[in-house]
Amino acid sequence: MKPVSIRADEAPLRTKPSNYPEPFASRMAGRQKRPLGDLFGLTNFGVNLTRLAPGAVSSLRHAHSHQDEFIYVLQGHPTLHTDDGRRRLSPGDCAGFKAGSGNGHRLINDTTDEVVYLEVGDRTRGDTAQYPDDDIVAEHDGVRWRFHHKDGHPYD
Template sequence: MDNIMSSLTSPKGPVAVVAAEVATRAKASIYPEPYATMMQGRVKRQLGEVFGLANFGVNLTTLVPGAVSSLRHAHTRQDEFVYVLSGHPTLHTDAGYEKLAPGMCAGFKAGTGDGHRLVNQTNEDVIYLEIGDRTSGDSATYSDDDLAASLIDGRWQFTRKDGTPI
């Protein structure tokens, strides 16, 4: 086993890891307050960062009971995809609520304006993979909150929906 593990690392970094052993993201949320506090109970392991992926991100995300994946949002240029590994999250979109189960997936095409998020309304943890591209010039609107975001030079900048600073 030691030979197999050592062969999975190159001089440029790892080429294979145990996803659940990747360190959790240091900052729980990039949202400004009071929205960041609303993300308590969400734990992300940024798998794409481990490998230096530049074109898309992959997170192994855990939601404890009562936690949410994000504020309900829609991207203008970024496609998103989630795949449920364990637990039973509720998908909240403009169409309403739908219970998901392990093995189910959901996709969110950029530019549709359909606000979406996952909510853990159960007594067990929910674990899922989330995948999104990193298209420059992306922006997001937040369906239920006075918040907007723009991806500028690889960093999210937040304002109110009317463009005024937060």
């Protein structure tokens, strides 16, 4: 049975810290995700309560072809890194990234305090993610993300 309600900060942590292959997965050290939407059986969109320790990043800077993304800062002062540059965020700030915009984005915790935020994204099939700063491309096959180099050969 799926719960009707829970305390978000008591939800189980995601069992696999990162879907990225190495050498990228280890760059996600200090990030913890609690997949809230999955607990309720949500299938059209995902919701994560995410914590970034000092020095941690939310992800590689990326842009989705088919999925919209939204973040809402609950605690701390992360730096939003996009194609437009870097901007400090505060609790209550939010940001959204329309599918297909090509605007690569991520959060960086370059402070000495923990950052906590909600991230929401839809689960549109056929999505791909481009990573402007790294030699990686992601494609969702309907079940999981598959990663390859920009020249097309897969990560092992």
